[in-house]
Amino acid sequence: MKKALLVILAAGSFLTASAQSKSSIGIKGGVNFASAKPYNGSITSFSAGIFINFKLSQAISLQPGTFYSGKGYKMGDRNEKINLGYIHIPVPFVYQQSAGPGKFFFGAGPFAAVAVSANRKRYGPIYYYDTTPGYYSSKITIGSNTNLADGSSDNIKRMDYGITGLAGYSLNNGLLFTVSYDLGVANTSYYNNVKTRVLGVSVGYYFK
Template identity: 35%
Template sequence: MKILLYFLLLSCSSLAAFAQLPAIGIKGGVNFATMQASGTQANVVAGTNTIANSGMVTSFNFGVFVDVKLGHFSLQPAVNFTGKGGTFNGFTGTLPNGSVSQVSTKYNLYYVQVPVNIVYYISFVVGEFYIGAGPFVGMGVYGRKNLSADNNNNGTPTAISSSDKITFGDNGDIRSDEYGAGAVAGIKLKGGLLFNLNYDMGLSNVAPNQAGNTFKNHVFGASVGFVF
């Protein structure tokens, strides 16, 4: 990840030497996040050896970006705070009391993410339409895991739930670093107001070092912003 960050910074500095003066923008909005998981029966999230797609978690995003114009193209690095995660229902897992039951697990994950997109602009009457894509790297900074189940305790159904803070790292709940690819599209009006859509596809496995387990984040976002 350090090598990728170095390459992105070098690319930004090299291209900026030939570009117009950069513009600075801000944006924020809503995320619709899911996770794709596969794993072994020991994993609460993926109770089979097949791929499982999670339910959706609604979260948020906000960030700042720099737009370095190169004719109709621009280089657009950004720093974003973005929410990810997913919900998994009906998988076999271990409850806080040590018993095994069918559980529902909800992950709310929050990342500081650095994308660098190459964007193409098309002018029209009231502004510009744009579309672009590029890589991103991210680091998990906060998260929570909520677990719930109806446990059959000696014939008596008992509702059990827990909410725990996510620990990030190779020996934690979720790996702290992530990388992937993203796409953006939107409209920027002449006054600076913009309406943006984005899709981020995680390419790295964010599951910790557990044999056979894989988690990957997917996020669709919509935001409103302003370019100064």
């Protein structure tokens, strides 16, 4: 928890410093393919937000950003989807190399994330004695380990953190294409050791 808060504070400091420099601001949005260990089912969501390319040298930049990022997973044996929404703050170091009409880039760094929404969607009987399947949706409590009526708890913790990696290509006109992967190392669940995984594909633009 303390480590995640330190990462968020560091990200905020970098964003402030960058905004006061000549570094470029960018926006990105795209598709997330999210899953979580130990489950093997994935869901499709989206991400969108802003970042700042803060140049440390001609080839190396720091790119702190703030995004809304959809995470979650599917429990295949129960046909149940857990949809999670986070304010996601990555702080990757990025190396850029000129090639053709633009630059290839790749990088890695830490991320911290704060959960802002969580819900469950399921297709099947609502109760074990029900024989009529149907869709139902319910909210999941964030940041509280309150037990459910049956004595179990499926609530999630507020913080997530881990390592992010990215690679892509940016054109000289500002358009960029990115593939990213977020490897969560925090246990985000009160009732099980659940760690987030997100593969992202996005399109963005540098405002130079």
